[in-house]
Amino acid sequence: MRIVVLTGAGISAESGVPTFRDADGLWEGHRIEDVATPEAFERDPATVQAFYDARRRAVASVAPHVAHRALARLEGALGDELLVVTQNVDDLHERAGSRNLVHMHGELRRALCTACGARPRWDADLAPRPPCPVCGERMLRPDVVWFGEMPYELDRIEQAVVACDVFVSIGTSGAVYPAAGYVALAAAFGARTVELNLVPSDPMIPFDDARAGRAGELVPVWVDEVIAARSS
Numbered sequence: 001m002r003i004v005v006l007t008g009a010g011i012s013a014e015s016g017v018p019t020f021r022d023a024d025g026l027w028e029g030h031r032i033e034d035v036a037t038p039e040a041f042e043r044d045p046a047t048v049q050a051f052y053d054a055r056r057r058a059v060a061s062v063a064p065h066v067a068h069r070a071l072a073r074l075e076g077a078l079g080d081e082l083l084v085v086t087q088n089v090d091d092l093h094e095r096a097g098s099r100n101l102v103h104m105h106g107e108l109r110r111a112l113c114t115a116c117g118a119r120p121r122w123d124a125d126l127a128p129r130p131p132c133p134v135c136g137e138r139m140l141r142p143d144v145v146w147f148g149e150m151p152y153e154l155d156r157i158e159q160a161v162v163a164c165d166v167f168v169s170i171g172t173s174g175a176v177y178p179a180a181g182y183v184a185l186a187a188a189f190g191a192r193t194v195e196l197n198l199v200p201s202d203p204m205i206p207f208d209d210a211r212a213g214r215a216g217e218l219v220p221v222w223v224d225e226v227i228a229a230r231s232s
C-alpha cells in the first residue's frame with residue numbers, strides 16, 4: 001500500500017514550533033512578506049538573516065514528539081511505500097527517524113549559496129555573512145523556499161501523489177500551493193484521502209476521512225490502524 005503523507009506546521013506545534021497563520025496573522029511578530037520573500041531579502045538582508053538565525057536556534061532547542069515518531073514507525077513498517085512530504089523547514093521528522101522524506105520548502109539546517117548554488121548543511125548563524133565552504137563567496141542565505149520561489153522536488157512529489165493508494169494531510173491549513181492542491185490530485189487518481197488537523201481545512205474537494213484534533217493524539221492512532229490493517 002503506497003502512502004503519501006503531507007505535513008505542515010501543525011505537526012510541529014506540539015514540539016513548540018509556532019505555526020504560521022496564528023490569530024494575529026503574524027509569524028513570530030513579523031508579517032510573512034517582510035521575512036519570507038526574495039524582495040524582503042533584497043531590501044533588508046540583515047533582518048531576514050537574523051530572523052532565520054533565530055528560527056534555526058529555536059528549532060535546535062525543541063524535540064520531535066509522538067506524531068513525528070509515529071510516522072517514523074510507519075516507515076519502519078512500510079519502507080519505501082511511505083513518502084513523507086513536509087512543508088516544514090524544521091528537522092523534527094528526521095530527528096524522529098524518518099528517512100524517506102522530502103523538504104519541499106527547504107531546510108533551516110542548510111544554507112544556499114547564491115553565488116555557486118551549493119546547499120551545505122548549516123547550523124551556525126548566517127547574519128555574520130560567513131563564506132561559502134564550496135566557493136568562498138559571502139553569499140549564503142537560508143535554504144528555505146520563499147513566496148514566489150519554486151519548491152523542491154516537485155516532480156518526485158507529484159509522481160508519488162498520483163501513484164499513492166492513500167494520501168494523508170497532517171497539520172496544514174492548505175493555504176499554500178502547490179502543496180494545497182495535492183489532495184485533489186491524489187483523489188483524481190483514485191487515492192483515499194485523510195486529514196488529521198486541529199480544525200478541518202477547506203480543500204477544493206472534501207477528504208474521505210477528516211479527523212479533528214491534535215496531531216499528537218490523531219497520528220499515532222491512525223498509524224496503528226494502518227499497521228494493523230496491513231498485518232490482518
Ligand code: APR
Pocket residue numbers: 007008009010011013014019020021022032087088105145170171172173174175176196197198199201213214215216
Ligand atoms: N495538531 C494538528 N494540527 C494543528 C495543530 C496540532 N497540534 N496546531 C495547529 N494545527 C493546524 C492548524 O489548524 C492549521 O490548519 O495546523 C495548520 C497550520 O497551518 P499553517 O500555519 O498555515 O501552516 P502550513 O500549512 O504548514 O503553512 C504552509 O506556508 O508560510 C508558508 O512556507 C510556509 O510551509 C509553510 C506554508
